[in-house]
Amino acid sequence: MRLRLDLAYDGTEFHGWATQPSLRTVQGLLEGALAQVLRLEAVPVTCAGRTDTGVHARGQVVHLDVEPESLAGAAGRSPVPPVDALLRRLNGVLPDDVRVRAARVAADGFDARFSAVWRRYAYRIADDPALVDPLARRTVLAWPRRLDVDAMNAAAAGLLGEHDFAAFCKRREGATTVRTLLDLRWDRDPAGLAVATVRADAFCHHMVRALVGAMVAVGEGRRPPGWAAEVLARGVRDAGVTVVPAHGLTLEEVAYPDDADLAAQALAARRLRSPAGAHDG
């Protein structure tokens, strides 16, 4: 029996998603909470996007496999459905910087990682002292110079579509860096922040933050808009591309196909990307 959990977390106090010995990670805490609530030795989970240290999530998705008896046992005599009881008990055990926002029995063929058709991230920048809100300082990068959103959008247009994003990725042995960038655009939100919406079938390691770093170089006027596409075409890391700080980045949403297409999507994604290739952010 496979369950799907939707998670949100404040990445500030986490050493990223993936379990690491003796470090506070989201996966480590979640698996510990599941083991406690389900009274099992270990409950491995698989996530849609393995966020780095300091990166936040509002729309992280995970799956886990569990025996129906364990789930029923965890629910106890609760009058609500077992998955709802599980959600409540998990949130009772977890610290308040990570919340399970939904729990449900997954459709056949669902795989949090390989069934996903796209991931959407947001990167938020306050590029004026008057925009810096201490109430948002954990999720917004304060930048000392004004950014030209139109110039950044002009640069972004040259990066959309399927490309080898090696120039914007931390290389991993045996992993492809070909991705399809579906959206990369900058808007001013109602408060005046510069917000990037970055959506792709998947991301390689550091890709969003390197893309944003390249856009910022353009937005400041240090590089012309066409430079970003030139870097992409060269296919090697460029010293002009800075990986921007993690705390401005949030995994906002992961999309899945209709239930009937889950297994086919998972099969296609497994073929396309090596098992080590889905590290996000």
Next chain:
Amino acid sequence: MRLRLDLAYDGTEFHGWATQPSLRTVQGLLEGALAQVLRLEAVPVTCAGRTDTGVHARGQVVHLDVEPESLAGAAGRSPVPPVDALLRRLNGVLPDDVRVRAARVAADGFDARFSAVWRRYAYRIADDPALVDPLARRTVLAWPRRLDVDAMNAAAAGLLGEHDFAAFCKRREGATTVRTLLDLRWDRDPAGLAVATVRADAFCHHMVRALVGAMVAVGEGRRPPGWAAEVLARGVRDAGVTVVPAHGLTLEEVAYPDDADLAAQALAARRLRSPAGAHDG
């Protein structure tokens, strides 16, 4: 020479606005930073709304009086105007949970407290587990039961206007509790949170949080909408009115009249309210 500063702060780590010996307060930190930057012994400031422990601000306003020579000295050889140099240097000295968002020379007759014509607060509640966002947990109250916003608005309608709000205030010797409530309404924000907008000429101590507590009792169905106006009319604290937690409350905006009317407004407000009566939130 009088300066106006616009401030924002995350109240989580502060023991409120007002200076208290050996406690971390916004006033204490700000006056310390001003003394350091202006190289003076003490720089007393006056604020528009003295927020309680844990209450946040996006639109706090303060004034301070300074000799032009001190301001020029603090600016040093900076090429920007002295108030802009002061803003930069203050933000360099202050911790990142309090930011000066604007600094300017105040118009004649300006008094951050007595010239204000109204203060506007917001109170934010996530009344469903699916709405609880760990990235907003410092500024949003998580409430375990759904709230009926229409019922809360019906209750609010009976409280608008000029009344003696003694039933919703922590009483202070010699201070009037007559206030003019200009707005009290609930909306769902785009994320689905229940957000109260509370605007009045001024507030007495605990008034916003007691008003919100009364609305929540109505929103849950524990009390009928007409009950709030009954409590108001009785004029004494009611055991059914809970003062909700501080962290959901943010001082969003303080409004001032046109420059020509600043002094007249200050005079009128001084007559209306005793010096001890403007404690907000």
